Amino acid sequence: MEYEPVIGLEVHAQLLTESKMFCSCHANYAGAAPNTHVCPVCLGMPGVLPSINKKAVEYTVMTALALNCAIPEFSKFDRKNYPYPDLMKGYQISQYDMPFSHDGWVQVEGEDGQASRVGITRVHLEEDTAKLLHVTDENGQNYSLVDVNRGGVPLMEIVSAPDIRTPQEARFYLIKLRAILQALGVSTGNMEEGSFRCDANVSIRPKGREEFGTKTEVKNMNSFRAVQRALEYEIKRQAEVLNGGGRIVQETRGWVEDRGITVSQRSKEYAHDYRYFPEPDLPPMVLTREWVDGLRDRLPELPDARRDRFVSEYGLRLEDAALMTNSRATADFFEGTVKLFSQPRAVSNWMQSELFRLLKDGEGDVAETKVTPEMLAELLSLMDKGTINARTGKEVFEEMFTTGARAAEIVKEKGLAQISDTAHLEVVVADVLKNNPQAVADYRSGKGNALAFLMGQVMKLTRGQANPGVVNKLLRDRLG
Ligand SMILES: [Zn+2]
Structure with a gap:
């Protein structure tokens, strides 16, 4: 059975703003001691109020414009509730049904220069979560530490349509996206440092069929190459499951770089109900056409x-x-x-x-x-x-x-300067010809590659510094 992969990518990019998304803490926490870039707002203390980082909204809309998205006039933030210890408030402020943008596209060129268009479903804005560090102490006790420096940093989410058909195309899409974010100056796009993260949704279907197969979500890739390799592995795994008469389970799988495989992390058979509702502490937003047009005019x-x-x-x-x-x-x-x-x-x-x-x-x-x-x-x-x-x-x-x-x-x-001095090179050439009579005979009987061999000998004796043009001429002259 021949299968066709269907791939969609979700990219999270930290924005290069001075301060965090909803408070005035410094957003650049690189190298800072844990929990030093924090305040009552990003620590989720009771009774505090968030305020919107205008620059982050600007960067998100600029990105959406560069990705040919439509920018609606009205937008709002929502609370996304889910129980996980990296959320200080017990919810994340994100955007649900009224994001800053929707329905764009980006052009991606393959290795053969062939261009394809990948749809952009939406670009929206949310806040990053705190970082958990899982530790085992000397008694074998497991526990986790929380560093809130990252919590509340502006995080832009770019969701592609399931338009990508090969792992290589996925890599080229990411490279193009990173180049766009860098050109705009809105994100470093650095995957190894985690400021640019990619989750991939992948399924396969028999070639020619419209209907999508069951998808899995692959996480934990920290380079473009890793995304390509993880997708290659996952597509092969799914095909083997189907060919063996099994069925694909909808789940999240983690890429294990040094083993080159994906492993099941958690089942998504019963999709999470995140219980979104409008963020009551932030006003809905009006993006005036003048403001949006102004940003469009200023795109680099x-x-x-x-x-x-x-x-x-x-x-x-x-x-x-x-x-x-x-x-x-x-x-x-x-x-x-x-x-x-x-x-x-x-x-x-x-x-x-x-x-x-x-x-x-x-x-x-x-x-x-x-x-x-x-x-x-x-x-x-x-x-x-x-x-x-x-x-x-x-x-x-x-x-x-x-x-x-x-x-x-x-x-x-x-002392690496090239030797172009003919008198000096003539001596070397004469030496080489004298010591390699077989190659000389080969050349004279029409074996062209004997010349390359003799050239190589001259290069060796001059530690690679001879002027190849001069040597070539000298050899040809001597060999007649
Ligand atoms: Zn803060």
Whole structure:
């Protein structure tokens, strides 16, 4: 039986506001001691009143506009009740039936450059929960600690329609979404730090059937790659269950990264009744058309537009431009380098092959490397002028990446400058030809790859520093 996967993603992104959602505590709690960013409001004390963070509303509506959503005129907050110890008040302030936005879409390009549209069901605003830390003491006693620093931080939820059909498309959707949030400056989009979290709903159905199968919800992925792998695993698992005559149980499953599997966490057969009701302590909101239009006018250049500009302004191929704009930091790095070294294709190629490789396949953050656009431009200039060859360039780049030293310094210190001096290279070439009579004979009998072998020998003797163009010419001249 051939199955078609149906995937929908829920993303929670912390907003980069100064203060929390309903109180004036600092929202940036990174590195702070537990329970130091708290006040009676976010601790859920009796008798306190929340007040709405206007910036958070602005950021949410900006995101919704960037995702082509409709913005209704009226909106409100609701209480979502559920019993869990990370909720200080016993409920979370969220949005139920009147969110800030609904019915948008985002364009996602696959690896083949083929574009598809993924629907956005809604973008709404809520507050983050406190963090629980589960501990086992020396007597084997289990207990939990609560850190409320995270409690009350503005949290935007972006719900996609079940339009995604492959795990890879899910990853590309997330990359595009992150790039949009970064371009807007509303979230860091950092998955490893937990400021950008993704839950995936996935089901499978026989190919050609309209009706959805029973879905499971997969949680605990902390990288884009993990989302793709978890979905691949879950789709395969569901197909095996169905092929074995079983049925899929609606449940939440957790991704276990080091084992590469999902495990059942809790059954959702009897869906939670969250008992939503309108938040009585906050007034309903009116989003005037003037205010919404003002935000729309102030939207910055978004990733799709920036990608298209990279094609028209720098002559990049579409797929290269897409890679150069998959995060704001990457795009800024590219443009910063091109300003100083005006060969955009060379910059893009180098970033894709060398920088991305060192950054764990492009999942690492360009903004966190020791290499700056100035430093890369300098390295590319040294290669362009012939001071070092491409092979040495890679070596120097790795050193720059690890130590943060400048290319010229590394070249000088390690004596890596390219050898273009013909007299010097002639001696080496003569030596190589004398010591490799078999390869010389092979070349003369028409075996072209013998030349590559001889080139390799010259490179070896010059520690990779010979100018390949000069060596090639010398070898061909000598071999006649
Ligand atoms: Zn507070």
